[in-house]
Amino acid sequence: xxxxxxxxxxxxxxxxxxxxxxxxxxxxxxxxxxxxxxxxxxxxxxxxxxxxxxxxxxxxxxxxxxxxxxxxxxxxxxxxxxxxxxxxxxxxxxxxxxxxxxxxxxxxxxxxxxxxxxxxxxxxxxxxxxxxxxxxxxxxxxxxxxxxxxxxxxxxxxxxxxxxxxxxxxxxxxxxxxxxxxxxxxxxxxxxxxxxxxx
Numbered sequence: 001x002x003x004x005x006x007x008x009x010x011x012x013x014x015x016x017x018x019x020x021x022x023x024x025x026x027x028x029x030x031x032x033x034x035x036x037x038x039x040x041x042x043x044x045x046x047x048x049x050x051x052x053x054x055x056x057x058x059x060x061x062x063x064x065x066x067x068x069x070x071x072x073x074x075x076x077x078x079x080x081x082x083x084x085x086x087x088x089x090x091x092x093x094x095x096x097x098x099x100x101x102x103x104x105x106x107x108x109x110x111x112x113x114x115x116x117x118x119x120x121x122x123x124x125x126x127x128x129x130x131x132x133x134x135x136x137x138x139x140x141x142x143x144x145x146x147x148x149x150x151x152x153x154x155x156x157x158x159x160x161x162x163x164x165x166x167x168x169x170x171x172x173x174x175x176x177x178x179x180x181x182x183x184x185x186x187x188x189x190x191x192x193x194x195x196x197x198x199x
Contacts, residue, residue, distance in 0.1 A: 003095040003192045005103065006185045011161030012103060013152055013179075014096065016113040018051065018171035019189050021123050023090040027083055034079035035062065038070050052146040052174035054114040054139040055080060084119065092127040095192040096169055100132050108159035110135035112151040112168070112175075117141070135159060147174040149182035156182070 005012060018024040028047050035042035040062060050058050059072035103109065110133065113120050117138035124130040137154045144150040156163045168179035168186045179186035 003099055003187070003189070005099065006167050008165065009107070009167035009185060010165035011108045011110070011156060011159045011167070012099070013110050013112050013155045013159075013166055013168045013184070014100070015052075015168070015170045015172065015175050016111050016120055016123060017115060018093075019169050020093060020096055020100070020111070020129065021090045021127050022093050022193070023083075023087060023123060024051070024171070026086050026090055030079045030083040030086070031058075033082060034075050037078070038068060038075065040066055040068070048173075052114050052172035052178075054145050055116065057145065080116070080119070084122075087119070087123060088126055090123065090126065092129070093189060093193050096189055097127075097129065099169070100129065104132050108135075108161055109133060110137065110155040110159055112137045112155045114139055114145050114151070146172070147177035147181065149178045152178055152182045152184060156184075 014020050017027060031047060032042040050061060053061060055076040056072040059070055059075045063070055115138060117136060117140055120136050120138050121130060124133060135155060135158045137151050142150045142154060152168055153163060156166045163182045163184055166184045168184050169189050170176045170179060170186060171190050176186050176188060
């Protein structure tokens, strides 16, 4: 099954983690280890349900779910440090990379991520794709994160493309909801590769 764009698409928006770069197993292990210090069993199912939520709000969600009072910055920073130390192990998601290279310079492209901008840029550099994206909308650039459509709407605005003419490539349920709410075309990239998070 070949991944390609919709003929109607005039702008392409890519999620990053789990879409362009297969970082999700590395994020999962970092979250599992950080959560274990607070007595939380961070399962794959829990991880999947929280995919797309930024760093500190994820800890706030864990506080709600497990009735804890964990400092979001303390736990979040510990998780992010472990992730950053291992992010070089991530491999590019080849079917998505092929689309990026095929349409680079032909139609506008951007990255819309719930991650921190610094790490998003580093992630793209590590798989040699940083030169393909001038537009990155990250956690710091929005007030509302996925499933709210603001991330993708901001990408469309910066690309100068109407939201309905944008196609979003996503692996997370919340990101797909955000794209649908924004009125954009959406592709679930998980159909094009196997994710191994130790299931």
